[in-house]
Amino acid sequence: MDLPRGEAAFLQLFDEHHAALYRFAYRLTGSVADAEEIVQECFLGLLRPTSSYDPKRAPVRTYLFGVVRNQSLKRLRRTDFPEAPAANGQSPESELLRAELKDVVARAVMQLPETQREVLILAHYEQMPLNEIAQVMDLELGAVKSRLQRARAGLKETLAAYATTPEQKR
Amino acid sequence: MTDNELDEILDKWTAPSVPSSLRARVRAGLPAPQRRTFRWRGSFVAAAILAGAAFFLILTQAFPQSTVAVPWTVDSEFLRYADDGSSSIEMYSTSYEPNGNEILLSRSVPGNPFKTALLRAADVVMPIHMRLGRLMVDSKLLEQRDRAVARGLGFITGCDPQTCLLLTHTGFLKDPAGASCTDQAIVDRAMILNYPTEAVRERWTEHGRQTLWMAPELGCFALKITKEEERPDGTFHLAFAKQALKVNVNPVKP
Numbered sequence: 001m002d003l004p005r006g007e008a009a010f011l012q013l014f015d016e017h018h019a020a021l022y023r024f025a026y027r028l029t030g031s032v033a034d035a036e037e038i039v040q041e042c043f044l045g046l047l048r049p050t051s052s053y054d055p056k057r058a059p060v061r062t063y064l065f066g067v068v069r070n071q072s073l074k075r076l077r078r079t080d081f082p083e084a085p086a087a088n089g090q091s092p093e094s095e096l097l098r099a100e101l102k103d104v105v106a107r108a109v110m111q112l113p114e115t116q117r118e119v120l121i122l123a124h125y126e127q128m129p130l131n132e133i134a135q136v137m138d139l140e141l142g143a144v145k146s147r148l149q150r151a152r153a154g155l156k157e158t159l160a161a162y163a164t165t166p167e168q169k170r
Numbered sequence: 171m172t173d174n175e176l177d178e179i180l181d182k183w184t185a186p187s188v189p190s191s192l193r194a195r196v197r198a199g200l201p202a203p204q205r206r207t208f209r210w211r212g213s214f215v216a217a218a219i220l221a222g223a224a225f226f227l228i229l230t231q232a233f234p235q236s237t238v239a240v241p242w243t244v245d246s247e248f249l250r251y252a253d254d255g256s257s258s259i260e261m262y263s264t265s266y267e268p269n270g271n272e273i274l275l276s277r278s279v280p281g282n283p284f285k286t287a288l289l290r291a292a293d294v295v296m297p298i299h300m301r302l303g304r305l306m307v308d309s310k311l312l313e314q315r316d317r318a319v320a321r322g323l324g325f326i327t328g329c330d331p332q333t334c335l336l337l338t339h340t341g342f343l344k345d346p347a348g349a350s351c352t353d354q355a356i357v358d359r360a361m362i363l364n365y366p367t368e369a370v371r372e373r374w375t376e377h378g379r380q381t382l383w384m385a386p387e388l389g390c391f392a393l394k395i396t397k398e399e400e401r402p403d404g405t406f407h408l409a410f411a412k413q414a415l416k417v418n419v420n421p422v423k424p
């Protein structure tokens with residue numbers, strides 16, 4: 001797919017992809033502000049003459065995810081480590097527990113090694129096919145699979161205590 | 171923990187919704203002014219091309235090429251001489267001389283198609299430039315120039331002196347009575363391509379002289395021109411020559 005011509009076509013491209021890109025950036029950086037800036041830059045950069053986008057090499061969605069990934073990692077390297085999003089501390093107990101679990105999951109994902117975290121976020125949260133993840137990360141498919149397996153195995157250990165037992169479900 | 175249990179737990183981490191301001195910010199960041207500039211530039215270029223085409227159309231209608239029939243043309247070669255006397259062909263030309271001013275019809279540089287193309291492009295542009303020049307020159311000055319041209323020996327590309335500014339390359343004055351090609355001293359008489367010629371010589375720079383062999387039967391066209399440079403000992407050596415190769419009588423109209 002070539003780049004869209006005209007403002008309307010460009011905004012249509014934005015509407016199609018910005019939500020997934022925003023979520024990806026947010027989960028990589030843990031920052032709403034960073035995610036906004038990254039997505040904005042990602043789209044505007046597409047229009048610059050210096051843009052490296054080549055429609056012959058990859059679909060625009062894959063390219064955009066690659067840009068968001070690179071920008072997010074750059075920002076992460078500037079800060080020591082991403083902070084997990086804070087729970088918002090609602091007063092009802094259930095809400096508090098839900099927020100706490102959300103916080104726990106976020107911290108667990110963010111504590112994964114960077115290479116595993118990216119794969120897990122794209123595969124689980126964005127439901128991206130593994131071969132597309134391989135393109136975004138410029139990896140072999142086998143490497144993507146092994147990273148995903150390691151990430152899930154690590155999370156199972158970390159989050160084991162939070163697993164819902166059959167009794168709890170009842 | 172099963173895969174499904176892990177997926178359920180992972181789903182607890184929801185991402186915040188995208189701020190509505192993001193779309194507006196991206197839209198505001200679109201290079202709209204540049205795109206408008208580009209469009210404006212594109213329009214300007216198109217308008218300039220159209221205006222140029224219209225201008226040249228008007229120009230060619232206002233100053234048409236000479237309709238004078240060409241009774242003959244002369245093919246010539248231009249030779250450049252080195253200090254050791256060796257020569258090389260600099261250019262071939264085809265020209266004629268309807269009223270004392272040589273008019274170039276075509277030229278080529280042997281072995282150099284690029285330079286030939288450049289010269290031919292110049293031959294197209296020069297007449298237009300010279301016609302424009304007439305529009306910009308004071309009318310009295312133009313009259314004086316035209317009178318001088320009528321008595322001079324010129325070299326001009328593509329158009330005659332009635333419609334073009336003339337490039338005079340010799341400043342040589344002809345005999346206004348017209349009985350002979352010149353009222354100056356004849357330094358040589360020779361037959362060139364079966365046409366009788368009479369030669370005159372004059373200084374063309376402080377340390378150079380030129381000689382022209384003019385054919386009365388061809389409107390005093392110079393079938394041969396030489397330019398010589400003076401050595402410190404006062405002798406001259408040949409530096410340049412224009413030599414007629416062929417006279418074409420009643421050629422196809424250029």
